[in-house]
Amino acid sequence: MVEAAAFYILAALILGFGALVITAKSTVHSVLFLVADFLCVAALYVTLQAQFLAVIQVMVYAGGIVVLYLFVVMLVNLKRPPEAHSDPRRRGRLGFVMAVAVLAELVAIFAVGWAKPATAAGALSPNNVEQIGRALYTDYLIPFELASILLLVAMIGAIILAKREL
Amino acid sequence: MVETAIVPLIMIVIVLVAVLVTVMYIVLLERKVQAWVQVRLGPMRVGPHGTLQPLADVLKLFVKEDITPARADKWVFTAAPIIVLVPALIAFAVIPFGRDLTLFGITIPGRIADVNVGLLYIISVASIGIYGIILGGWASNSKYPLLASLRSSAQLISYEIAVTMTLVTVIMLAGTLSMVGIVDAQLSKGWWFGFMQPVAFFIYFIGGLAETNRAPFDLPEAEQELVAGFHTEYSGMRFAFYFLAEYANMIVVSSVATTLFLGGWLAPFPNVAWLSFLGFVPGWAWFMLKTFGFLYVFLWVRATLPRYRYDQLMRLGWKWLIPLAILNVVVTGLLKVLV
Numbered sequence: 001m002v003e004a005a006a007f008y009i010l011a012a013l014i015l016g017f018g019a020l021v022i023t024a025k026s027t028v029h030s031v032l033f034l035v036a037d038f039l040c041v042a043a044l045y046v047t048l049q050a051q052f053l054a055v056i057q058v059m060v061y062a063g064g065i066v067v068l069y070l071f072v073v074m075l076v077n078l079k080r081p082p083e084a085h086s087d088p089r090r091r092g093r094l095g096f097v098m099a100v101a102v103l104a105e106l107v108a109i110f111a112v113g114w115a116k117p118a119t120a121a122g123a124l125s126p127n128n129v130e131q132i133g134r135a136l137y138t139d140y141l142i143p144f145e146l147a148s149i150l151l152l153v154a155m156i157g158a159i160i161l162a163k164r165e166l
Numbered sequence: 167m168v169e170t171a172i173v174p175l176i177m178i179v180i181v182l183v184a185v186l187v188t189v190m191y192i193v194l195l196e197r198k199v200q201a202w203v204q205v206r207l208g209p210m211r212v213g214p215h216g217t218l219q220p221l222a223d224v225l226k227l228f229v230k231e232d233i234t235p236a237r238a239d240k241w242v243f244t245a246a247p248i249i250v251l252v253p254a255l256i257a258f259a260v261i262p263f264g265r266d267l268t269l270f271g272i273t274i275p276g277r278i279a280d281v282n283v284g285l286l287y288i289i290s291v292a293s294i295g296i297y298g299i300i301l302g303g304w305a306s307n308s309k310y311p312l313l314a315s316l317r318s319s320a321q322l323i324s325y326e327i328a329v330t331m332t333l334v335t336v337i338m339l340a341g342t343l344s345m346v347g348i349v350d351a352q353l354s355k356g357w358w359f360g361f362m363q364p365v366a367f368f369i370y371f372i373g374g375l376a377e378t379n380r381a382p383f384d385l386p387e388a389e390q391e392l393v394a395g396f397h398t399e400y401s402g403m404r405f406a407f408y409f410l411a412e413y414a415n416m417i418v419v420s421s422v423a424t425t426l427f428l429g430g431w432l433a434p435f436p437n438v439a440w441l442s443f444l445g446f447v448p449g450w451a452w453f454m455l456k457t458f459g460f461l462y463v464f465l466w467v468r469a470t471l472p473r474y475r476y477d478q479l480m481r482l483g484w485k486w487l488i489p490l491a492i493l494n495v496v497v498t499g500l501l502k503v504l505v
Contacts, residue, residue: 028242028304035297052343055286063293067300067323071316074304128282129343 006047013040027073031066038062052128177278181258189413190220196465203469227409230402235307238399243305247400247407250298253291254414260284261421262346264431264449276431276449277346284345285337288422289330292377295415296322299396302408306399315396317476318386322377324483329373331491332366335498336426339363349430358434360427365494367427369487371463374419376483378412381468385476420460421453428456 017037024030038061045054125131136144194209194216201208209216234243262277281287296319303315336359337343340351352358360367376383387395397408424430431449435441474482 026239028239028301032242032297032301039294051281051283052286055283055290059286059290059293063290063296064323067293067296067319070297070300071319074300074312075316 003047007044010040010044010047014044027077028070031070031073034069035062035066038066050128052132173272173274174278177274178259181263181278182255185255185258185414185417186410188417189410190224192413192416192461193223193409194219195462196468199462199465200469203466224406227402227406232402232404233399235399238307239305242301243399244404246298246302246305247404247411248298249301250295251407251411251414253295253298254411254418257288257291257418258421260287260345261418261425262349262430263453280344280346283343285333285343285348285422285426288345288418289326289333292415292418293323293326295411298408298411302400303396306396308399311396311398314386314398318379318396321379321383321386321476321479321483324480325373325376325383325487328369328483328487328491329377331488331495332363332370332373333426334495335363335366338495338498338502345425345430348426349432352429353432358427358429358432360429363427363494363498365490366498367423369491369494370423370427372487373483374423375464375467376479378415378419378464380416380464382471382473383479384468385473385479388473416461416464417457420457420464423460424453424456428460 014037017033017040020033021030021037024033038057042054042057042062045051045057197219198208198216209219212218212222234240259278260281262280264276266276267274299315299322300319301315303311303313303318306312336348339355339359339362340348342348342351348359355362375381379387381388397405400408429452431453433441433444433447433452435444
């Protein structure tokens with residue numbers, strides 16, 4: 001009962017903040033609503049008893065990635081670009097068509113049954129970190145190593161793009 | 167009912183009041199310590215030897231005029247001091263202050279909450295606190311605060327990496343992320359982790375100085391003596407929040423250092439049996455003693471060392487502390503496997 005209430009309140013907050021992200025007039029406000037969004041997602045993880053994932057969400061996403069977004073947004077200081085087309089409602093109409101297409105796709109995925117919610121395995125043990133660690137280093141070792149190579153490539157790419165001279 | 171709801175509530179109130187009073191008196195202590203180092207006396211007028219000075223400061227900040235710059239972003243301008251203060255205060259929720267007491271049949275735990283990822287919780291709320299600094303500078307709609315806030319937050323996120331690496335070595339030694347578990351691990355191993363991990367302690371201390379914008383890493387703040395820092399446009403209570411948050415962050419860093427490296431609420435030499443009479447001093451007294459010792463070193467360093475230039479600061483963080491911290495993790499891992 002409490003979990004259901006918590007889920008619905010958090011879901012409403014997440015969707016609300018998400019809507020505010022795309023409709024905010026100032027880009028910095030957009031980014032701040034994104035932070036609030038991520039904090040609510042972390043709260044959702046806590047209701048699912050994945051506390052490690054929740055603090056990692058806050059630490060990495062809200063506290064690391066979005067901080068760097070905010071740097072870029074504040075320094076670049078974009079204004080809304082002037083409309084490229086003469087019909088101002090074109091964007092709204094295109095957006096509506098795309099939204100309907102995505103919704104149809106989602107309904108189709110659930111109807112065919114490709115995305116089934118996983119059977120709940122009962123309460124997670126409090127040893128979140130140990131479970132995740134074991135899974136990462138045994139079952140999911142190769143994806144883990146590949147992800148770290150991906151990050152290394154991204155880092156080298158960023159350094160090469162941003163360097164003055166090597 | 168009493169144990170799950172009322173005891174934590176009372177503890178929260180006690181901890182918050184204690185932290186706020188401590189912050190006020192740390193400000194006074196800093197002025198006094200700097201004064202004595204500089205062979206003068208510091209505040210002496212208000213109260214005996216200036217001990218009521220913090221009350222005068224608080225009163226002054228309350229009644230000052232609250233100025234908002236003309237084209238500042240009002241919502242963000244108001245929210246930034248709150249965003250920087252709240253994480254500094256909620257980090258105290260997982261710090262273990264002492265042993266569990268049992269009064270009148272009710273167990274009073276030695277901390278507000280025992281989260282199984284307590285240490286990561288503290289790191290994550292600290293990274294949220296950075297927003298208050300960035301937004302404070304940006305919302306002031308003024309060039310110098312913006313640049314100062316960007317410098318300060320860049321410094322913070324750089325030293326956060328080195329600090330987190332040192333915490334990783336402590337986690338490796340303790341085998342758990344829970345703060346209570348880390349103190350218990352020090353009790354069971356019989357050694358404070360500061361002795362087992364001196365390099366990590368050293369790096370944590372330097373990183374802690376940089377994380378709280380304290381000397382010798384206080385160029386983003388000291389700019390306000392030269393030009394302006396990120397809180398230049400804030401006045402009255404808003405500035406008080408920033409001030410409070412900085413000193414509360416100092417206390418958080420000291421408390422975490424005490425818990426992780428100095429044995430938390432344990433007496434010195436917990437492995438030596440004939441010194442167990444030291445256990446008669448309550449745990450929270452040892453905790454406060456160690457935290458204040460650490461804080462005193464912060465104040466001492468501020469009074470002693472000259473300030474780093476910004477590029478020297480960043481070079482120190484990225485080229486020296488992070489490789490050293492990573493090397494420490496590797497060596498600790500090797501020793502754990504081989505020894």
